[in-house]
Amino acid sequence: MWGLGWRLSSGPPKGKQVAAVWGYLARALLLQRGHLFGWAPVCLGTGIGIYFLLKIELPLLAYGGLALLILACLGLARLLGQAAAPLAIGAALILSGVILAGARAHSVGGPVLTWRYYGPIEGRVVGIDRSASDAVRVTLDQVRLRDVSPQRTPDRVRLSLHSKLAGAEPLPGLTLGATGHLSPPSGPVEPGGFDFQRHAWFQRLGAVGYTRVPLVALAPADGAQPMFAIRMALSAHVQAKLPGETGAFAAAIMTGDRSGMGQETLQALRVSNLAHLLAISGLHMGLLTAFVFATLRYAIALVPWLALRAPAKPLAAALALAVAVFYLGLSGGSIATERAFIMVAVMLVAVMLGRRALSLRAVALAALIVLCLRPEALLGPGFQMSFSATTALIAVFGWIQKVDLPKAPRWLRPAAAVFISSLVAGLATAPFAAAHFNQIAHYGLIANLASVPLMGALVMPAAVLSVCLLPFGLEGIGLWVMGLGLDWILGVARWISALDGARGMVVSPDAWTLPLLSLGTLTLILWQGRARIVGVVPMLIAALLWSQARRPDVLISDTGGLVGVMTPAGRALSTPRGDGFIAQNWLENDGDVAAQEIAAERWTIGGTGPGDTIITAARGKRGAAAITGCGAMEWLVLNIDPPDSLSIDPGCVVLDPERLRHTGAIAVYAQGPDAAPRIVTTRQSRGARLWTAR
Template sequence: MLAPFEALEAARGTLLPWAPVFVSFGIGAYFAAPAEPGPVVWSVAGLISMTCLLLASLGPPLLRVPATAALLVAAGLLMAIWRAQSLSAPVMSFRYYGPVEGRIVAIDRSFSDQPRITLDQIVLARTPPDRTPARVRVALHGDAVQDAPLEPGLRVILTAHLSPPEGPVAPGGFDFQRLAWFSQLGGVGYTRTPVLTLEPAAGGAALFAFRTRMRLSRAIQAAIPGQPGAFAAALMTGDRSPVVSATNDALRGANLSHLISISGLHMGLLTGFVFAAVRYGLALIPPLALRLDTRKIAAVVALMAAAFYLMLAGPNVATRRAFVMVAVMLVAILANRRAISLRSVAVAALIVLAIEPESLVEPGFQMSFGATVALIVAFEPWAKLQPRIPKPLRPVAMLLLSSLAAGLATAPIAAAHFNRIAEYGLIANLLAVPLMGMVVMPAGVIAAVLAPLGLAQPALWVMGQGTAFILWVAGIVSGLEGAVQAVPTPPGAVLPVLALGGIAALVGRRLWLRGAGAVLVLTALILWAGADRPALLIAGDGALVGVMGDQGRVLSKPKGAGFVAQSWLEDDGDLAGQDAAFARGGAEAVRGEWRGQFGQHPLIHMTGKTAPDRAAAFCAEAVEGTLVVLNGDWPEGAARNGCDVFDLRRLKRTGALAVTQTDGGLEMTAARDVAGDRIWNRKGRGRPGARVAARQ
């Protein structure tokens, strides 16, 4: 009976890579919980933490490893609970139209590629402070897209439509409310009126970083014309605004979109080049090389370069995560430890999860650490294989190995989150990533060093040639027939099982553990392959209906509710556009009315101001079992007869609905039931459904 505990105690020194795994169990338990953990759960988790801490420190040696594992699980749960509670802020429970005053804290682009601003220090007309959100995000349309420069710190006023963050567009789908909660977004909306400046931006690090970023971005674009320059500016400064949607689509289709988002790859290439340049540069000066530890000096300079890159690109989640990873590795060099090892990756993961536990459920965290672990494990046998490979072929072999390892590790994660697999992504990465590391990033660093002397142009020309070639590769590869294959969204259990199996197979030191990991991976893939999509989907606001047909899902509208339509089709593993999905029904929507069939049930979708009255007249003569979906409220006192009505009043209680037909009748799954009673979707922060109308 003691053999397993003795084996754990003997292997204690090698178990650090498993620490973030056990912390993830606790964080994952929090996000998977059907209801928000209350004081009882906090108290029990705290008691377990203290007990396990005592056992791990003072208990019998054989119990120290199990106690540490339990401590990490409880700590992960408590960290997630504390993080969610610490971000508590008012969330709008009403729709609002009127003046919005606030300070700009972020500028980016929306789903429809429109510029948008995030504001804090919000003031809303006729809205008390306890109901005013901490932050709101407003997309700029029409006249709001102006030439006047917007920058962080600027206090502005505008007239906007605001509404609460929406829940999942389908049961079990992506939960924007959760994302908004952890971003402290209490309202989202749009404006078509100009953004007026009330106060200029005060000085500060954020404003200095933004102005420096935009100045460098404009300088790079001036030196490198067209999309190659826009791509180079995005790489070096994080300013993605000049990159057009066609470029983004080509990069996604070639599985090269990771090159345009500042992440671990860019931070690693930058710091690696700076580290190598400083170290080898000092090696050329014998008096210094013989007296100084050039390795540590290079690590300090590389860390400073990484910090400046973080400041310049902005403290977004991916960049912060990348900085933590490279900082841990550079500090390991200063501490005379191996820079690239599973231990350093584990420490970086623990730091990221401690700061932002919600990162665990984000694709960036999963892909970054998945790729890093796969690369480290793959290069362990490289030292043994390298002498057997001819020297001219070693760079090619190393490139193939790294691309294959990182691609295999991230492909299922990307497919699960984005519902696409780039069939020729490996080819594109083999052509583009080496150029990024050997030409583009080094040229960018050299240009930055030479810019104060006015000598950056040659380096920028080289950089432009590299980015132009990468975009050419993206265009060619993404244009190949079958370049992108769509896959359906997996069941909720697939990714956790797949991740646990992958970690066990890669990190496990015992054969049985690696075998168990392989079995878990296979189980997850089987569950994914057998995933069923809902036969009928109804949007939470009654604006769209989708019925699964022989050719794929048929949508009730050719336009409108575009985000919901795209999300449904992507989750189905369907590459069709909304208009094509509507055309599958072979009918046209007339007067805001669409008719279809769901099994034996006639189905009608009505929209517009007169929809409730038209629906009541229709149901007076409808056959039994007719399904009626409205984007308004059913008229008071009107008889429903044989109609099963899904009006706005009903959908507000349920959220989006998934309907399947069984032998016992229709089985309905509500998005609110699947999401559970969580802190980010609770009601009661205002008058539900109330509307505040105000004028400037």
């Protein structure tokens, strides 16, 4: 009896328990045969994410060890059975992601400016865009700086043009000169925030700055970037034919050049959730190639002799692929455009081979190629939003085809498809847009329903028509039709963005929210069988983490020029002007719609920090001179070196530029009335990486 009772209470021996669990997992993995390729980019992306989470840079010997582990995993996959082999291959992909990201980070490395520079700047134009302050920006390579050796000169610099006087127009390949200010790329505005230094490292930007004097042409364009020159020439031609924001919108769609668009228009498009129409992504690439494919196929069908002898679908697919290649080069090849091109190319090749054109395998293949080319894309909103939308759309429409739903009338099906597409894409991208941009477009579905059909039925066909008529000087016909559609879309954007409550602000989530949400969603989509419901668990955890996200009680900028203290009314800022970019980011991350001037009105003479600590902020020599001393329970934040006359009591904390250069931006979290506050610096949150070496 005692022995029987022991067996019933303790269950089988541990070895049998492990075998039973493994048997269940093996059966589950065997059921996934033929559906595991979708997990390949997930595993590769996991390894890339691990690389960027590291606090130290791996030595060369560590990469060699990882390569040996990959070989061991691949060898183990050959020895294991069909059930266990995918686990070994997945581990190999994760390790490959770490190596891939590390190799990319080392390959793009170059000199980074470590001091503030003022003087002559010379370089060749390789990029033209517009800054957040609505100024034209140029990216220069072949840079030359006065009294700076070539070994210390950045490979590329980016210069905002603030001159009010006419000068040389920046053109592709033109060598320009100006006198301006340059500084190193700045770090995150707060610990855990967007790391512009890392972004600039992968863009090969070694310095950013501005000039207030006219540009001077030093050498003519060298013709080394023909596609860039064609893109900017076509953009200028389109904007000359269609003046104003309509022409700038048309140029952005046709060439990827957004330098002509004003910030008010961009903001209206973002608030109305129509900004995706600007990016040359799946919508544009798909509409363009679909139009070319359908036009050629129907043209062949109209000629009976040719239709009986020529393979219409493969020929149409080949021409559409050639157009897609040209469009990719013309657009400048952003991450979203690369993803869209790869997806379209896979689909068109499948059509030429008589295979299924659109599937989750195609999405997975596109993700693998993008991650191999640019591993850093994983961290950007473009990659996350474009792939989340595409994956969700294919999964939902695939489910609709499998489920026996009532058939809608033929005339209603296009409208139903647009509605479902807009709804699914909006829901799929909303968490990523909210996490990266801290806003939700409440009326985005309405705006997309009123704009996306017009984009496909009128704007893109008119764009193709205008390009076809360009050699004959008749492009104005297509551009006029295109302008009608774009005027409507801009009108919708302005109307929607002006509605009360059009934009909702949300608090920034912590670092684990989006990975958990993505894992749960991918499990629901990719896993086969009832066990996919397990994906709901990480999604619920992510939602809980986001709802409980806590913002720092005190934020201090890395320059010492701005302090933000959380109050019941929102974050109080120490100054109404200056450090506007930092202030805007802090308030947006708080989910606060207030402007810097309003937030500064919340500030008292001394902000109250954790544990009744008084935080005093002083800007410039005049502000520092007004401070006579610093007490025991006081933090003094300065953007200049403290004056010699300053009286500092024991227990006072002085944060001056010298100290903040070592720590970066600082976040302080209150731990309770009797506990010391938790202090997090940017240096602690990032560690020692290639892009933080300075």
